[in-house]
Amino acid sequence: MNTLIMRAVAPVITALMALFSVFVLLRGHNEPGGGFIAGLIMVSALALYGIACGASAVRRALSIHPLCIAGLGLLFSLSSGLPSALVHMPYLSAQWWVAQIGEATKIPLSTPFLFDMGVWLVVVGSITAIVLELEGEEEQD
Amino acid sequence: MLSAILSGFGLAILAPVLNRCAGAKVGWLLGLLPAGLFVYFARYASAIATGGVLRQSTPWLPQIGVDLSFRLDGLSLIFALLITGIGALIVVYSGRYLAGHRHQGRFFSFLLMFMASMLGLVLADDVISLFAFWEMTSLTSFLLIGFNHLRAASRRAAMQALLVTGLGGLALLAGVTVMGLETGVWSLSQLLESGGIVRDSPLYGIIVTLVVVAAFTKSAQTPFHFWLPNAMEAPTPVSAYLHSATMVKAGVYLLMRLTPVLGGTAGWIAILTVFGAATLTTGTLLAIRQSDLKLILAYTTVASLGLLVMLIGIGSPVALEGAVLYLLAHALFKGALFMIVGGLDQVTGTRDIAMLGGLRRAMPITFAMAMLAALSMGGVPVFVGFLAKESIYRATIGADFSVALTAIAMIGNALMFAAALAVAWRPFAGVKRVEILKNLRDPPLSLLLGPSLLACLGLVFGILTGPIGSFVIAPMLAAMGVTPTHPHAALWHGVNTVLVASAATMVLGLGTFMIIARLRKGFAAALKAIGWGPDRGYDQFMAGLQGLASGIFKIVQPGLLRHYLIAAYAAFALALLAPFLFLSVSLGTPDFAAALGDSTLQDISALGLAIVGAVILLAAKTRLIAIVMLGVHGSAIALLFLLFGAPDLSFTQFMVEILSVVILTLVMTRLKLDAVDSRTPSERLLDGGLSLAVAIGIALVLTAITQHPLDMRLSEFFAQASATLAHGRNIVNVILVDFRALDTLGEITVVMTAGLAAIALISLRPQRAAKQRDVEEIQPHIDLAPGEER
Numbered sequence: 001m002n003t004l005i006m007r008a009v010a011p012v013i014t015a016l017m018a019l020f021s022v023f024v025l026l027r028g029h030n031e032p033g034g035g036f037i038a039g040l041i042m043v044s045a046l047a048l049y050g051i052a053c054g055a056s057a058v059r060r061a062l063s064i065h066p067l068c069i070a071g072l073g074l075l076f077s078l079s080s081g082l083p084s085a086l087v088h089m090p091y092l093s094a095q096w097w098v099a100q101i102g103e104a105t106k107i108p109l110s111t112p113f114l115f116d117m118g119v120w121l122v123v124v125g126s127i128t129a130i131v132l133e134l135e136g137e138e139e140q141d
Numbered sequence: 142m143l144s145a146i147l148s149g150f151g152l153a154i155l156a157p158v159l160n161r162c163a164g165a166k167v168g169w170l171l172g173l174l175p176a177g178l179f180v181y182f183a184r185y186a187s188a189i190a191t192g193g194v195l196r197q198s199t200p201w202l203p204q205i206g207v208d209l210s211f212r213l214d215g216l217s218l219i220f221a222l223l224i225t226g227i228g229a230l231i232v233v234y235s236g237r238y239l240a241g242h243r244h245q246g247r248f249f250s251f252l253l254m255f256m257a258s259m260l261g262l263v264l265a266d267d268v269i270s271l272f273a274f275w276e277m278t279s280l281t282s283f284l285l286i287g288f289n290h291l292r293a294a295s296r297r298a299a300m301q302a303l304l305v306t307g308l309g310g311l312a313l314l315a316g317v318t319v320m321g322l323e324t325g326v327w328s329l330s331q332l333l334e335s336g337g338i339v340r341d342s343p344l345y346g347i348i349v350t351l352v353v354v355a356a357f358t359k360s361a362q363t364p365f366h367f368w369l370p371n372a373m374e375a376p377t378p379v380s381a382y383l384h385s386a387t388m389v390k391a392g393v394y395l396l397m398r399l400t401p402v403l404g405g406t407a408g409w410i411a412i413l414t415v416f417g418a419a420t421l422t423t424g425t426l427l428a429i430r431q432s433d434l435k436l437i438l439a440y441t442t443v444a445s446l447g448l449l450v451m452l453i454g455i456g457s458p459v460a461l462e463g464a465v466l467y468l469l470a471h472a473l474f475k476g477a478l479f480m481i482v483g484g485l486d487q488v489t490g491t492r493d494i495a496m497l498g499g500l501r502r503a504m505p506i507t508f509a510m511a512m513l514a515a516l517s518m519g520g521v522p523v524f525v526g527f528l529a530k531e532s533i534y535r536a537t538i539g540a541d542f543s544v545a546l547t548a549i550a551m552i553g554n555a556l557m558f559a560a561a562l563a564v565a566w567r568p569f570a571g572v573k574r575v576e577i578l579k580n581l582r583d584p585p586l587s588l589l590l591g592p593s594l595l596a597c598l599g600l601v602f603g604i605l606t607g608p609i610g611s612f613v614i615a616p617m618l619a620a621m622g623v624t625p626t627h628p629h630a631a632l633w634h635g636v637n638t639v640l641v642a643s644a645a646t647m648v649l650g651l652g653t654f655m656i657i658a659r660l661r662k663g664f665a666a667a668l669k670a671i672g673w674g675p676d677r678g679y680d681q682f683m684a685g686l687q688g689l690a691s692g693i694f695k696i697v698q699p700g701l702l703r704h705y706l707i708a709a710y711a712a713f714a715l716a717l718l719a720p721f722l723f724l725s726v727s728l729g730t731p732d733f734a735a736a737l738g739d740s741t742l743q744d745i746s747a748l749g750l751a752i753v754g755a756v757i758l759l760a761a762k763t764r765l766i767a768i769v770m771l772g773v774h775g776s777a778i779a780l781l782f783l784l785f786g787a788p789d790l791s792f793t794q795f796m797v798e799i800l801s802v803v804i805l806t807l808v809m810t811r812l813k814l815d816a817v818d819s820r821t822p823s824e825r826l827l828d829g830g831l832s833l834a835v836a837i838g839i840a841l842v843l844t845a846i847t848q849h850p851l852d853m854r855l856s857e858f859f860a861q862a863s864a865t866l867a868h869g870r871n872i873v874n875v876i877l878v879d880f881r882a883l884d885t886l887g888e889i890t891v892v893m894t895a896g897l898a899a900i901a902l903i904s905l906r907p908q909r910a911a912k913q914r915d916v917e918e919i920q921p922h923i924d925l926a927p928g929e930e931r
Contacts, residue, residue, distance in 0.1 A: 032788040034874035040796035047803050067900070070893045077886055092882045094867060108868065112878040115885070119878070122889040126896030127800065133903045134807035 010052030017045035025120050035116035039123025046124075047131045055136035058128075066129035073121025080114035142197050142211040142264050145178050149257025156253055157246030168236015168587060171249055175229035175256060182213075182221045189218045189616050196266060196330065212266035212330055215616025219465075220263035220387075220394055223472050227386045228256045230591035234480055235378040237587035238487065248288060248376070255281035259387050263394055266328045268317040275313055275359075278388050279306040285383060286375040298371040301679060305368045309358030313395070316351030319344055320402075329398065333622070336402040349403055352395065353412055360392025360446045363420040367676040370427075370439040377483030380435060381591075385442050386476040393446065393468065396453045397461075401622035404456050413454025414540075418549045420447025425556035429657060430664035434482045434492040434564050438475065441518075441560050444553055445471045451550075452533065455540045458623045463532030465617045466609075470517055470525040470599060477514040477595035478564055481507055484584035484592070485568060497568035503581035506589060508569040510596040515565030517599035519558030519650055520643065525602040525609070530554060530646070534639045551646050558650025559657055566654075703824075710831050717838025721845075728841065729848035743784055751777035763816050764809055772802035789873045811903070 021041040028034030050058045062069070081092035092115075099107045152174050163170050185195060198210035213221070235252065239245045258281055261274035280303070287299030321327045323342045324335040332339075339345060356362075361369035372384050383389070396413065403409055424444025431437045445467070452464035484507060486492045489500075501508045513524075520530035533554075537546040583589060602609050610625070618625050653660065668674070720726045754774030761767040779794035808814075820828070863875040877885050 028871060028874045029869040029878075030871050032792055032871060032873075034789070034871065034877060036877070037789070037793050037796060040793065040800060044796060044799055044803070047800065051803070067893075067896065070896060074889060074893055077889060081882070081886075092886070094879050096868060110868070112867070112869075112875075112882070115882055116874070116878045119885060119889050122893050126892050129896050130899045130903075131800075131804060131807065133900050134804065134811045 006052045010049050014045045014049040017041055017048070021045065021120075025116065028116060029113070035119030036123055039120045039127070042120070042124045043127045043131065046128050047135075050132060050135045055132045058132055058135075062128075066125045066132060068125070070122045070125025070129065073118045073123075073125055075118070076121060077115050077118030080111045080118060083111055142195075142213060143199055143209060145181060146257050146261045146264070148174060148178070149253050149260060153250045153253035153257065156249035160246030160249055165240060166236070167245070167249070168233045171236070171253070172229045172232040174253070175225045175232060178260075179222060179225040179229060182218060182225060185213060185218060186222075186612055189213065189215055190612050192616075192619060194330075198266075201267075201270070206327060207269045208267050208328075209270055210266040210328060211264040212328075213264060214620040215618070216394070216397055216620035217263045219469070219613055219617055220390070221260055223390075223469075224256060224259050224263065224387050227382060227472060227476050227591075227595070228252075230476075230480075230594060231378045231382040233587050234381075234483070234591045235376075237585060238378055238483060239376060244288070248285075251281055251284045251288070252379070252382070255285065255383060255388070259391070262391055266330055268321060268327055268329065268332070271329070272310070272314050272317060275355075275391065276307075276310045278383075278391060279303060279310055279359075282306065282372070282383050282388055285379045286372045288376055288379070289374070292374065294371075295374040298368070298374040302368045302372050305358050305365055305679075309355040309365075309392075312351045312358070313355035316348055316355060319351065320348050323348070332399075333401050339402050340406060345403075345406070346408065349406075349409060349412070352399060352403065353416075356392035356395045356450075357416065358392070359395070360389050360450065361420075361443050362392070362416050362447060362450055363423045363443075364675050366420060366423060366443045367674065367679060369443055370436055371676065373435050373439050377435065377479060377486065380439070381476050381479030381483070384439070385479055386472040389442065389446060390449075390468065390472070393449045393453070393464075396450065397464070397617075397621055400453060400456065400461070404453075410454050410456060413450050413456075414546070415454075417447045417449070417451025417454055418546065420444065421451060421553040422549060423447070425553050425560070426664065428560045429556055429653070429660050430668060432494045432661065434485070434494060434497075434568070435479070437494070437560050437564055438478055438482065441557050442471075442475060444557060445475070448533070448550070448553060451546070452536060455536055455546070457536055457539060458618065458625060459532055459539060460536035461618055461621055461623055462614055462625060463529055463536045465614055466525065466529035466532055469602065469609075469613060470529045473595045473599045473602070474514040474517040474526060474561075477510065477592040477599070478518070478561070480588070480592040480595075481511045481514070482564065484588045487588065488581060488584055494563060494567055498571045499569070500581065501569040504569070504583045506583045506593070508565075510589070510593045511565035511569065513596035513600055514592070515561035517596070517603070518561040520554055520646065523600065523603045525599050527643070528603060528606065528609070530643055531639055534642045538638060538642075547642060551642055551649065554646045555649035555653055558647065559653035562650070562654045563657055703820075703828075707827070707831060710835055714831060714834040714838050717842055718834065721841055726845055727848075728845055731844050731848065741784075744781065747777050747780040747784060750780070764814065764818065765806065765816070767818075768802055768805045768809070771805075772798045775801070789871070 021038045024033035024041060025035055025038035026033075028038065046058055046062075049061070059065075083095050084091065084093035087095070092111075094110055094112045096108060096110045099109055101107060152171065156171060159170060160167050185193075188195070195213040196210065198208050201207050201209040232249070232252065235245075235248065239248055242248070255278060258274050258277035262271065262278055265271040265274055283299050283303040286302050287295050289295045290299075320332065320339060323344055324332060324338050326332055326335055339348060342348070358365045369384055369389065373380050375384070421444050424440050424442070424447055428437050428440035428444060431440060449464050449467060449471075452460045452467070482492060485497070485500075485504075488504070489497060491497065517524035517526035520526045533550055534547060537543060537550050540546055615625050721728075751774050754770050754777055758767050758770035758774060761770060775798035776795060779791045779798060782791035782794060818825075859872050859876060859880070863869050863872045863880075867875045867879045869875040869879070
């Protein structure tokens with residue numbers, strides 16, 4: 001699969017898919033999308049890159065072990081439930097803030113978004129880890 | 142009291158660091174804590190002696206009513222004093238005994254952990270905490286027996302002790318739970334007042350059985366006695382501390398503690414007396430057979446524990462008085478003798494009775510202390526052992542079956558006296574036999590302090606009968622709900638049957654000692670002729686258990702993915718079809734024609750694509766084509782979802798299909814599967830039939846479901862609430878991250894765990910090869926503790 005065309009095109013497609021993945025993640029609350037789907041898109045992107053350029057190239061690009069990403073995601077999701085304790089609400093109750101930037105721009109921020117980002121990271125990390133493990137031997141430490 | 146226990150655990154954590162910093166004096170330094178705790182508990186002695194009971198309680202699990210509560214009364218006080226007092230001496234002793242050992246810090250850590258657990262065990266008032274501490278003593282005992290973990294014998298002994306005492310721990314948990322449910326109280330203090338309820342309960346038999354199994358395994362009663370001699374694999378300070386003076390007494394403690402609750406019935410008396418007497422006899426006979434000093438002591442410990450259980454079983458005030466005195470005497474003389482044997486071993490390099498002799502001139506202090514301890518063990522007058530033996534004989538003479546019990550006690554005591562002399566006299570008397578070392582001398586102070594102090598105390602307590610009566614016997618008996626018999630322990634009661642029995646025991650003991658070498662040969666031959674013992678039985682049991690486990694494993698886990706899938710899908714098909722076969726679920730009359738009439742061209746082409754995919758999949762010659770066709774089929778289904786207005790679902794399905802194709806292809810190449818399917822026709826038939834069953838099941842279920850009007854309440858709620866309550870218009874996502882976020886949290890945890898497991902499985906083979914290489918490299922570095930090599 002690592003033909004010249006594939007290797008030339010793969011990074012571009014991967015970058016586009018990664019961008020699309022983030023887009024799907026961000027729009028998820030109101031339009032079709034969300035952390036899980038976005039995560040799968042990101043994995044597809046990385047898998048494509050891995051098929052074209054080899055698993056070690058993906059590992060280098062990620063720079064941390066994919067399982068660390070998954071662990072980080074789980075931590076995100078777990079901790080997104082904590083702020084509700086400050087206002088004496090049950091674990092994982094959604095909290096919202098609206099960040100005011102300039103005159104007209106309002107960006108609503110929320111703990112469900114943090115949670116969704118955790119889902120995204122877990123899916124990306126776990127499945128990428130499996131795919132990379134299957135694509136090639138892990139480098140010896 | 143909680144802080145006393147926690148301080149032990151705290152120091153256990155610090156011990157390895159202190160060990161590195163303090164150097165040779167570490168034993169003296171660490172010994173300060175147990176010594177301090179001894180003083181702390183000793184301050185309560187007078188308050189307890191006048192009948193006080195101290196209780197402290199800290200909530201632990203208030204939701205289920207479990208408290209960390211402690212009770213200091215006569216029984217727990219004496220045990221606590223023994224644990225901390227002997228503990229301090231053992232720590233000092235170990236500082237020298239294991240000096241220079243690579244893992245001395247670890248050893249101290251285990252030892253202090255044990256001390257804290259044991260303190261917790263005797264102080265605990267809540268039965269659940271009692272159980273927890275009980276298990277912790279088993280665990281620390283396991284760690285200490287297996288301290289020289291590179292020796293196969295140590296590992297086996299540690300495992301054996303853990304399994305046997307662990308079995309008892311489970312019995313204890315069951316016993317106290319049944320008792321708690323019967324009485325409704327969960328603290329010893331309240332249980333002590335509910336003895337009547339327990340004894341009249343229909344479950345009394347079960348409770349007694351469970352408690353007795355717990356006590357018998359811990360206190361090495363026949364037929365569970367075999368683990369204790371094997372536990373002598375541990376370094377000698379451990380044998381002296383855990384397997385003689387303290388931990389093995391936990392069972393005795395439990396029986397004493399529960400005497401007011403469970404005791405006094407015919408069953409209790411019979412079980413304890415019979416098993417105690419059997420253990421006493423077995424222990425002494427096997428002790429005579431041994432030639433290793435440490436094993437002689439181990440078997441006499443088994444015998445002593447049997448004697449204690451027998452006395453508790455008899456249960457009269459004078460019997461309990463004897464038990465209390467013997468408990469104290471035994472902790473003193475046996476602790477001393479073990480430490481002396483350890484010292485001998487260090488100086489001469491052997492523990493074999495045949496190799497030692499004539500050491501009295503070279504090691505006068507050791508000899509003197511050994512004799513003091515042995516005389517107390519033999520029950521010679523003016524020693525505390527004598528007081529104990531007087532009470533024992535008064536108890537057996539006053540009990541039912543007095544002749545038999547007295548005879549058993551006399552023979553047991555006589556053989557123990559002979560064994561004591563074998564340990565304390567034989568290595569020192571006669572001609573010098575160890576020629577290897579020219580300038581033998583007494584061991585250094587740190588190895589002599591402990592045994593000397595304990596041996597001398599055996600003499601002092603024998604003389605100070607008054608304080609012993611009021612500070613030890615009376616409070617301990619009070620804790621067992623018994624008033625002491627009037628004539629307190631005294632050295633002279635006049636010439637009576639008891640004194641005659643005592644004198645006869647001593648003569649018999651001396652006589653046995655004279656012919657002990659011949660007896661040893663005889664017993665050894667007899668045991669060889671029998672050939673089988675509980676220790677062998679343990680091995681057979683374990684082998685049987687492992688055979689059974691691997692037999693079941695071979696059936697349940699054949700290691701063939703196809704078998705697992707067949708099992709899973711067969712169960713799935715059964716679950717789907719069972720309602721239609723057995724529950725007569727109505728299918729109604731689905732109107733397929735109308736449904737087909739409503740379909741658009743797009744619907745029908747997507748369906749056609751799915752069918753084409755499935756057909757090619759089935760006809761595919763190679764796996765790669767099959768995998769791609771599976772993807773085509775799935776994508777066609779995703780298209781249908783999109784056409785029926787479920788973009789989220791469709792979107793996800795597309796991504797899953799793409800990744801499935803990628804991952805399955807990778808799996809195929811990585812695991813080097815054959816390119817073509819290698820199933821036989823009959824296997825294909827079975828798999829095909831199973832697939833068909835699942836498919837029919839799903840079709841039937843879906844048809845049945847669509848015949849009923851959908852309940853839209855949830856959908857309507859989410860449609861309304863997601864925008865107003867959760868500020869989101871994508872209902873699916875709002876449900877996932879907000880309404881049902883806890884479910885999603887569980888799911889992503891599963892995703893992560895599955896990832897971990899998959900990686901472990903994929904990389905299993907190369908890692909195993911690497912591990913084997915490591916083991917081979919480690920092997921040559923086996924090292925042994927000083928004094929433990931055989």
